Amino acid sequence: MFFRIQFFNDFDHLRRESKVFECFHNNNHCYGKLKGKTPSIVHSPIKKNTLPEDLIANKHNLPFKDGRVSFIRLTDKKGNVKFFTESFLVDKNLVNEYVKGTIFTRSGTLKLYYDNNIIRSYKYKINRH
Numbered sequence: 001m002f003f004r005i006q007f008f009n010d011f012d013h014l015r016r017e018s019k020v021f022e023c024f025h026n027n028n029h030c031y032g033k034l035k036g037k038t039p040s041i042v043h044s045p046i047k048k049n050t051l052p053e054d055l056i057a058n059k060h061n062l063p064f065k066d067g068r069v070s071f072i073r074l075t076d077k078k079g080n081v082k083f084f085t086e087s088f089l090v091d092k093n094l095v096n097e098y099v100k101g102t103i104f105t106r107s108g109t110l111k112l113y114y115d116n117n118i119i120r121s122y123k124y125k126i127n128r129h
Helices: 010-026
Strands: 068-074 082-083 086-089 098-104 109-114 117-123
Touching: 010 082, 068 109, 098 117
Parallel strands: none
Antiparallel strands: 068 098, 082 086, 098 109, 109 117
């Protein structure tokens, strides 16, 4: 929702605002799965892989590489997760659970995992342009 309701002037603006949002979220949003606590209370600080502050990217000539894109999502009240603008059924029995999704770009496959077990697999169209 954060990315759908805000407009970012450039990459630096996105970087700054995402840090602000992440801090706000982790310190203010409580979850039943965390026994009513915030992520900041439950999880100790971990080292994150972040983009270097001096990164310059040519957005018009980015090469496509085969690989993986992973994400963590909380399932909704129907057992679905959203990734970009698409919704995928994980499992109706996994409402309000965190799942991992991984897109394998070479095979064009999206795999959804719960507790390190594959729950679902979908074909996922990759735009290589």
